[in-house]
Amino acid sequence: MNVDKVLTVIAFGFITMVLSIIAVTPPASGYEISIYRAYPSYFWFFLIGAIACGIIILVRQAFTEKISCWWAAGLSAILFANLIIILLPIFRGYFISDLADEVSHLGYIKDIALTGQIGNSDVYPISHILSYQLSSVCGLDSRLVIKLIPSIFYLIYMAGLYLLAKEICKKFGQVLLVMAFGSVLLFTYFNYLFLPTQFSLFLVPLILFLFFRRSSSPNLSYTTIYILSLLSMPFLHPLGSLFLVI
Numbered sequence: 001m002n003v004d005k006v007l008t009v010i011a012f013g014f015i016t017m018v019l020s021i022i023a024v025t026p027p028a029s030g031y032e033i034s035i036y037r038a039y040p041s042y043f044w045f046f047l048i049g050a051i052a053c054g055i056i057i058l059v060r061q062a063f064t065e066k067i068s069c070w071w072a073a074g075l076s077a078i079l080f081a082n083l084i085i086i087l088l089p090i091f092r093g094y095f096i097s098d099l100a101d102e103v104s105h106l107g108y109i110k111d112i113a114l115t116g117q118i119g120n121s122d123v124y125p126i127s128h129i130l131s132y133q134l135s136s137v138c139g140l141d142s143r144l145v146i147k148l149i150p151s152i153f154y155l156i157y158m159a160g161l162y163l164l165a166k167e168i169c170k171k172f173g174q175v176l177l178v179m180a181f182g183s184v185l186l187f188t189y190f191n192y193l194f195l196p197t198q199f200s201l202f203l204v205p206l207i208l209f210l211f212f213r214r215s216s217s218p219n220l221s222y223t224t225i226y227i228l229s230l231l232s233m234p235f236l237h238p239l240g241s242l243f244l245v246i
Contacts, residue, residue: 004057004070011053011077014046018084021046027093035092047081051184054078058180062173071176078183079158085185086151086192095143097193102146105194109135109142124196126236131194146194153202154191158183160206167212200233200240207233207244 021043032038057074061067089097096102108128111119113135118125127149135145158179165178185191190198210226213219233241 002070004060004068004074007053007057008070008073008077011050011057011074012080014050014053015077015080015084017046018043018050018081022084022091025091027091032092035088035094038092047084050077050081054081055180055183058176058183062176062180064173067172067176075179075183079155082154082183082185082191083151086154087147089192090144090147095141095147102194105131105146105196106142109146113142124235124237126232127194127196127199147192149194150192150198153199157202157205160203160209164205164209164212167209167216196237197239200237201243203229203233203236204240204243 021039025039028035028038036044054074054077057077058071061071061074089095096106105128108119108122108125109131111117111122112128112132118129122128131142131145131149134140134148135142138145140148161182162175162179165175166172169175169178187198187201207226207229210222210229214222214226230241230244233244
């Protein structure tokens with residue numbers, strides 16, 4: 001019996017149950033003390049179970065002699081489950097949060113939409129420009145876009161972590177272990193809020209990958225992308241640049 005196949009079926013079965021519960025649960029109609037209590041306890045069991053199955057698949061594949069393609073299924077299950085957690089405010093109908101100055105960020109995006117310019121007080125405009133572009137291209141409301149952007153940067157973070165691990169690890173099993181232990185959401189509410197600080201930190205693994213890649217195999221394209229990434233970091237958030245300098 002293929003254990004990884006069984007775990008994959010269980011993981012995506014749990015995810016299907018989670019999505020079904022979200023579909024039949026009406027959005028918030030008033031003030032809720034906790035967004036997490038809106039769903040039954042077995043909802044969280046399914047969600048945690050899906051992540052656990054994905055991690056077990058990655059760890060099993062990391063220590064097997066012949067790595068199969070089932071590691072991709074395990075990682076996909078983790079990504080789907082984590083995206084559901086990050087997007088829970090959208091599922092509950094919350095488009096503005098009282099944390100992280102989301103109203104101010106929404107105002108900066110509105111300024112760009114109305115004037116076509118970046119305000120003098122906008123010290124980290126890249127996240128606002130990206131949000132405006134996404135809103136314009138997809139025709140989405142800005143309030144929805146600022147809830148979608150964190151999930152996009154989370155995917156960039158995981159992709160950067162994978163590329164960095166492949167660059168510095170000697171064996172692919174080590175890469176799978178990195179992804180297994182890096183797959184859990186470690187940044188609490190920073191994961192789902194519109195925070196340029198967190199966005200800059202999400203880009204650090206990708207920029208480190210470019211740094212190691214241009215060092216190991218000098219290439220004009222990697223060097224160019226690396227330099228452009230470094231130049232853009234201060235305009236995303238100065239804190240990310242400080243971490244890179246250190």
